[in-house]
Amino acid sequence: MSQPLPFVIDPAGADRHAEYRALRARGPATRVDVLGLRAWAVSDPVLLKTLLTSPDVSKNARAHYPAFQQTVRTWPLAVWIEVQSMLTAYGADHRRLRRMVAPAASPG
Secondary structure, eight states: OOOOOOEEOOTTOTTHHHHHHHHHHTOSEEEEEETTEEEEEEOOHHHHHHHHHOTTSOOOHHHHOTTHHHHHHHOTTTHHHHOOSTTTOOHHHHHHHHHHHHHHHSOO
């Protein structure tokens, strides 16, 4: 069985809601193309939480994306994979950063 072609994301976001519906229709996770960069889009919240909390899933493009250096030099949206933040940190560093922002993200 052949895999479907990656869903091409509109970088201008002209009709985001239609795009979201189309992504969800392709299943909980689907291959996408964002300005020539191939990636995965996850539309299922349970799967997304599982992936984001799994120690087996890398959030660090520098460490686990072989084409990182070439991509950063040429891709218009490189900041998406270049940024270093709480969302790309691991372990103790992630917990330290999360503690700093937790009060702002907590209800009233």
